[in-house]
Amino acid sequence: MWALLNIPQNWPMHLKIAAILVQPKYIRLYKFRVKRLFEEYRVTRLSALILPIFFYFISCFIKFRAVKKSTAKRRFYQLYPQLKPNQLSFFDPLRFIIQSLYLLLSKPNSESDFWHKLSYFLRKAWVKIRLFDRFIIQKSTKIWPVNSNPHNHTLINSIWRFHSFRWLTYLLISVVLFVFISVPFTISAQAAFMGLILLVAYPMRKVPGQLATIIMITLSLISSSRYLWWRFNETLGWQDWQSTLLGTGLIIAESYAWLVLLLGYFQTINPLKRAPVALPDNPDLWPSVDVYIPTYNEPLSVVKPTTLAALSLDWPQDKLNVYILDDGCRESFKEFADSVGAGYIIRDQHIHAKAGNMNHAMQHTKGEYIAIFDCDHIPARSFLQLTMGQFLKDKKVCLVQTPHHFFSADPFEKNLKNHTKVPNENMLFYGLIQDGNDMWNATFFCGSCAVLKREALESIGGFAFDTVTEDAHTALRMQRQGYKTTYINIPQAAGLATDSLSAHVGQRIRWARGMAQIFRIDNPLLGKGLQWRQRLCYLNAMLHFLSGIPRIIFLTAPLALIFFNAYIIHAEFLAIMLYVIPTLMQIKITNSRIQGKYRYSFWGEVYESVLAWYILKPTTVALFNPSKGKFNVTEKGGLNNNEFYDWNISTPSFVLFSINLVGFIIATFRLFFEDPQTIGVLLISMAWTAYNLVILGAAIAVAAEAKQIRASHRVQANIKGNIRLKNGHTLQCTVTDYSDKSVGLEVVDLIDHTVKPTDEIDLLLMAGKKQAVFTTKVVNRRDNQLGLLLTDMPVERQKEFVLATFARADAWIGWQKQFQHDRPSFSFKQIRHASWRGVNNMLFHAPVIAKPFVNLLIMGGEFIYSLLPKQPKQEPKNEYF
Structure with a gap:
């Protein structure tokens, strides 16, 4: 070959290559290659100049003509999936080297049955387990x-x-x-x-x-x-001030987590599962009850169903009095109360928020017991039947609390689209923790869906108003006086969840501030009147709202090694693995067994990550200045006509996510230059950071507010009834969903009848012990399903409809039965999918000012991913069926 090119055989190789390249035909070919790479393959100018020289050099050692080009090309790109034939870049040689090393070190011998033997061994071991x-x-x-x-x-x-x-x-x-x-x-x-x-x-x-x-x-x-x-x-043998400072923060956070774990086990080790107590057969022996419905700025459409349901409670009418406590002093509310026969109470001085409103009402009512419902919580007609027996059985009982159930999706359920698929944030507390508290006579008053004894309230001076959580503080004061509190885990009311993540966070901020205030001004660990079991239950509740700092520490701790080379756990790689991994596994499977249907694995960390930054400040301020802070009313019944990303509320999660992502990228580069003796600890930090990215990604996903265009939330149901058509035929039907304005039906034998939109039909449902007839208009039909709009609804008819739907005795009985038991692996898969959706939403809704930074993150992530080794693509097999 050299003789044909007139190049001396004894020249060094670099001179031979240079002599080839300077020949005119090769210069023309080189220009053609560069132009084609730049224009057709759209590579950079530098890559277009270097890549042809690289391939010329390879061709000196490999005879490409001896290989079938199409076969070689196909096989090459199967082995190197990172390299794209039409997207060559300057870093392709680096990708080639990394993938080549991966193939040399890890590619199994296709003729060996090692992997088949390993798979068989694992399956056999699993069967034995x-x-x-x-x-x-x-x-x-x-x-x-x-x-x-x-x-x-x-x-x-x-x-x-x-x-x-x-x-x-x-x-x-x-x-x-x-x-x-x-x-x-x-x-x-x-x-x-x-x-x-x-x-x-x-x-x-x-x-x-x-x-x-x-x-x-x-x-x-x-x-x-x-x-x-x-x-x-x-593990505390720190060598420098950075390791000492950051390591101290981590060990304190771990100690906090251990204490919360210990108290949580104590609190839920034996839930009481209290059953209702039957009332005397003679209603004359039943006590009188005042029903309070406090309201401030909620619309009448939210308050109306609650009031109508409260008026329909199964209780002697001469011993039942319903009052709307309107702190907004609205004339329309007074007119409504007068029209339905409910009491209406306002006050001149609006002090002490909800607690002051109820204390003012106590001066104008005389019932022996007080039932309280937030204005959006619609009670079932059996509420008093299931709760009042506890008071008559034991005169020391001052409180009977029932669960807070929500028929609308909270922000986590709505924005992550997992309503009725994943237990919501409240379910752990009302499904398990309150039952555990009841075992230790430490049931908390939750502000709604409860009955309290007037005598006990008067003994402590009425509802507590020193903190913004008047409910828990009121229960604590009554328990100090020797009264008993009880919990019946049967939902007897349902209401509206918070409409947006910002409202949800605001509500949790108030709870966190209130518990910190109680810790300061009426610490349950101190003072007289409480048993040690009650003190521990209250301590766990208060520590839960102090999780802001520990959660942020856990979300940033692995970055100490990556950014500052600070060894916050002074131990060798194998020791860390053997202490950390098995301990976390044991905690996860134990909590999965206990919390089963009430809180799926890993979701608690998502909830805490969303709230961590926001509860940090109010709890810290309240610990030093408990009088600071005010009561804020949680907004309900709002609408959202467009999807949007709430950047204001997600900023802390976004910042933490970005820091962890940058740390993971830096750690990836450090792997190539790290000391082999310390690479194990770096890998642990990378795994921890990757886990934090998954959790923070799910936290970010919650900030993508979904549409809420229905003014009335629909409730899934299975209520038997009938419809009467215009021609007089009566057909059996099942109510599959309803709101306060519409009904969805599944009708038997509807296919044999002509029913079209705008037709008027009568809907017959049982309202209590009698049948009610509702005039409706057909708005849509699909096979044997109908959508009906309620018409001609005077107040009495509205009351009957509420009684037939929201206020049914069995309306919310199955709230816990719809969830399967927790499976940690499946739960983590859900978190991972939510995290990926959160990252996509964040990038899609990025503000203009952040676009350059977001694009830089995307490019960095794609670049890192393109460098990682990948499994070679398999040859397609011809299969015959």
């Missing part, structure tokens, strides 16, 4: 039957009554636990110990009964306490 699960379940059920009543074990109970035996047992358990927690282990011993705990706990999660829950809680406390002991005794 499942068989072990079943064995544990069968044996534990025999040892401790699920339906057995501990009170029937008379011998155990008689021995347990001896205080000395009880305290000796407590002491022995404490000593054993302390040994397990504090004894130092080698790395191998720690691995064996945590492996044993997980081996016992993992199958135990499916064992029914209370004993299995206690075992899992015990194992979780051992592993988490052992981790914290290890952190304090072996």
Whole structure:
């Protein structure tokens, strides 16, 4: 070849290549290649100049003519999916090198059956684990039957009554636990110990009964306490001031999380699940009840259904009085109250917000008991029937609280489109925690859907107004006086959730500020009147609203190593893995068992991440100055005609997300230059950062406000009824959904009848014990389904419709049964999808001023992703069926 080109054979290779390149035909070919790369493949000028020289150099060693170009090209791009034939760039050689190293190091031999053997081994191991699960379940059920009543074990109970035996047992358990927690282990011993705990706990999660829950809680406390002991005794050897400062913040946040975990287990270890108490057969023995409906700036359309439902409560009418407490002093409300027979109370001085409004009403009413409903909470007609028996059974009961149920989607459900698919934020508290509080006589008053004893309220001077959470503070004061509070976990009212994320955050800010104020001015840990169990329940509630700083620390802690090279956990890579990963797994599976249908795994961290920044300031200020802050009314019933992204409320999450993303990108580059001895710790920080990005991405997704164009929220239902057509035929139907203005039906045999839009038909439903007839107009029809609009609705007819729909005794009974038990892996998949949607929404709705920065982040992310090695594409197989 060299002789044909008139190039001496003994020249060095670089001179030979230079001699080739300077020949006219090769210069013309080079110009053609550069022009084609620049114009057709749209590469940069620098890449267009360098890439032809690179390929010329390769051609000196590889005979391309001996290879079929189409086959080689196809195979090349299968092995190197990062490289695009029509999108060449300057960094393609780097991508080529990285992918080549990946293929050399990790590509399995196609002729080997290693991967088939590994897959078979994993499947076989999984089958053995499942068989072990079943064995544990069968044996534990025999040892401790699920339906057995501990009170029937008379011998155990008689021995347990001896205080000395009880305290000796407590002491022995404490000593054993302390040994397990504090004894130092080698790395191998720690691995064996945590492996044993997980081996016992993992199958135990499916064992029914209370004993299995206690075992899992015990194992979780051992592993988490052992981790914290290890952190304090072996990982605080910080070398510089940055590591000391940042590491101290992390260890304090971990201690806070451990304390909250411990109190949470105590609070929910044995939910009471109190049943209603039957009332006397003689209604003359039933007490008188005043129903308060406080309102300030809510529209009459929100207050009206609540008032009509309250007037329809199953209670002797001479012992039931309903009052609208209008702090807005609106004439239209007074006219409505007069028209339906409800009381109407206003006041001259609007002080102390909701608590002052109700205290003023107590001066003008005389009922023995006071039922309270927020103006958007529509009570079921059976509300008093299910709650009042507790007062007649025990004269020391001062409060009966029922759940707050919402028939509209809250911002998390609405914006993430998971309404009725994922338990909402309130469900853990009202489904589990309040039942746990009830076990320890520490039920909180929640401001609505509750009945209180007037005598108990008067003994403490009325509703507490020293804090912005008058409800919890009122219950605390009554409990200090020796009264009992109870909880019935049967929803007997339903209302509107907050309409927007900003309103939701504002509501939580008020709760956080109020609990911090209580902690300062009436600390449940101090003072007389409370049992230690009640104090711990209140302490956990208050610590929950102090989670702002710890949550922000957890969201930024891994960046200490990435940005500042600060080793906040002074331990080797393997020790961190063996202490952290098994402990987190044990906590997750234990909480998944306890919280099951009330809070799915990982969603609590999303809720806390959204609120962390906003509750940080008010709680901190309230701890130092408890008198600062005012009561804010949560807006309900709002509309949103357009989708938009709430940048104001999502700014903290966006900033944290951006910082973590930059940190992850920097850490990716550091992998190529890091000391091999420290690369393991860097990988841990990267994994932690990636997890934070997923959580923050989901938090960002909540700020994309969805449309809310319906003035009336629709409620899913299954109510049997009938319709009467214009021709006189009566057909059976099922109400599938309803609002206060419309109804959706599924009609039997509708296909045989002619029904078209604008036709008027009568809807027949049971309203209490009688049948009511509602005049409706057809607005749409699809096969056997009808959409009806209610017409001719005077007040009496509206009352009957509320009684037939919102106020039915069984209207909200199935609120907890629609959710499957938590599966952590599936829950994390939901979080991941929500996170991806959140990032897309954020980028799509980015403001103009942030577009350059957002575009830079996108380009950086795409660039990093393009450099990562990828699995080669497989050859398509010909399959015959």
